[in-house]
Amino acid sequence: MQLPTASQAPLYLDACATTPLGSEARAAMEQAQEVAWANPSSLHGFGLAAAEVLERARMQLARSLGASPETVRFCSGATESVHLALLGAAAGLPPGRLLISAVEHPAVTAAAGQLARRGWQVERLPVDSCGRVELEILAARLAPPTRLVSILWGQSEIGTLQPLQAIGQLCQAAGVLLHTDAVQVAPHQAISFESLPVDLLSLTAHKLQGPRGVGALLVKPHVQLEPQLGGGSQERGLRAGTEPVVLAVGFAAALEALQQRLQQGELERLLQLRNALLSQVLELPGVRLSGPHPAEQCRLPHHISVLVQDQHGRPLAGRRLVRELWRQGVAASSGSACSSGGSAASPVLLALGLDRAMACSGLRLSLGPWLEAGDLQRVPGALAEAIAACQATAA
Numbered sequence: 001m002q003l004p005t006a007s008q009a010p011l012y013l014d015a016c017a018t019t020p021l022g023s024e025a026r027a028a029m030e031q032a033q034e035v036a037w038a039n040p041s042s043l044h045g046f047g048l049a050a051a052e053v054l055e056r057a058r059m060q061l062a063r064s065l066g067a068s069p070e071t072v073r074f075c076s077g078a079t080e081s082v083h084l085a086l087l088g089a090a091a092g093l094p095p096g097r098l099l100i101s102a103v104e105h106p107a108v109t110a111a112a113g114q115l116a117r118r119g120w121q122v123e124r125l126p127v128d129s130c131g132r133v134e135l136e137i138l139a140a141r142l143a144p145p146t147r148l149v150s151i152l153w154g155q156s157e158i159g160t161l162q163p164l165q166a167i168g169q170l171c172q173a174a175g176v177l178l179h180t181d182a183v184q185v186a187p188h189q190a191i192s193f194e195s196l197p198v199d200l201l202s203l204t205a206h207k208l209q210g211p212r213g214v215g216a217l218l219v220k221p222h223v224q225l226e227p228q229l230g231g232g233s234q235e236r237g238l239r240a241g242t243e244p245v246v247l248a249v250g251f252a253a254a255l256e257a258l259q260q261r262l263q264q265g266e267l268e269r270l271l272q273l274r275n276a277l278l279s280q281v282l283e284l285p286g287v288r289l290s291g292p293h294p295a296e297q298c299r300l301p302h303h304i305s306v307l308v309q310d311q312h313g314r315p316l317a318g319r320r321l322v323r324e325l326w327r328q329g330v331a332a333s334s335g336s337a338c339s340s341g342g343s344a345a346s347p348v349l350l351a352l353g354l355d356r357a358m359a360c361s362g363l364r365l366s367l368g369p370w371l372e373a374g375d376l377q378r379v380p381g382a383l384a385e386a387i388a389a390c391q392a393t394a395a
């Protein structure tokens with residue numbers, strides 16, 4: 001790892017990309033590793049012990065999500081969960097129209113691309129300048145041949161929360177299946193899957209202080225899904241492959257710990273931290289918000305996203321800013337973790353109507369429960385230094 005030149009310990013402000021493993025998940029996994037190392041499909045006592053631990057994790061996870069255990073299918077993460085939801089649901093339907101928003105995560109656009117190659121019409125619903133799907137446009141497009149809708153609940157790059165309840169009601173009234181990617185919402189909000197008008201919901205553990213490599217798809221009982229991997233009959237025939245028991249235990253423990261923190265007021269604390277930092281960041285010259293303003297109540301509570309320009313109004317490259325910020329001891333991101341490897345303009349920022357140069361100037365700071373107000377004091381100064389360094393080389 002290239003170390004920052006700043007004298008203080010680096011500050012991690014990239015919770016939307018991943019989060020450090022929480023102590024509750026770590027402890028639960030250490031314990032499970034001792035007793036649940038065997039294959040849960042084995043018929044001997046070791047296997048039965050692993051199967052029991054897996055089912056307990058499923059029950060614990062379901063409890064935290066207001067779901068029944070039968071609706072929970074473990075898998076390797078949200079990318080797999082999204083593919084199982086969309087490809088698995090489409091496999092049982094005649095090809096029709098799939099609606100997605102213009103600001104989906106690449107996992108959804110990739111699965112939609114596969115369906116397009118199989119004869120589905122894929123339509124990207126436009127969003128407003130804050131990244132919200134317009135409900136009238138959605139309602140008008142729900143007529144046949146639309147059979148499937150996938151809408152990202154919380155957008156990782158610009159923080160937009162979609163009106164999922166209203167979207168779900170429209171889909172239900174039209175008899176169209178709705179999948180949502182709830183990856184960024186689950187770390188900050190209690191979810192009650194049973195009462196949500198959503199048929200399929202994708203989650204991953206590593207965004208909520210659980211381990212990497214495990215996620216889940218929640219499936220309402222009326223939904224017919226076809227497995228996407230062949231082999232075993234694990235996860236009630238929907239996901240072949242030996243189950244990651246210890247990871248599932250870590251996922252369930254992390255989610256339960258999170259629910260407890262939410263009950264103790266963690267959301268309010270995080271909102272205060274975020275709002276204070278955001279107003280300081282927006283005071284810096286050349287920095288403006290992307291995505292919804294927090295006052296609009298439709299922004300992820302841990303999320304700050306901005307566009308940055310130099311003193312002449314020219315957009316600065318978000319990727320340069322991220323490198324300069326790291327020199328100042330702050331770990332940030334220029335967009336979603338998946339797209340920040342390439343140099344192309346962000347498709348999400350383009351969907352907001354920004355030009356290509358501006359759509360390269362995004363910077364994201366995302367907070368987590370490990371932060372205290374004092375930790376964040378140096379962030380505005382570090383960002384000012386990073387901007388100055390980028391301007392000096394751009395001049």
Ligand SMILES: Cc1ncc(COP(=O)(O)O)c(C=O)c1O
Pocket residue numbers: 016017076077078079080105107152154155156181183184203204205215336337338
């Ligand atoms: C909104 C969203 N969906 C899906 C994913 C993919 O999750 P995973 O890494 O578990 O495959 C991510 C992770 O970047 C994400 O932020």
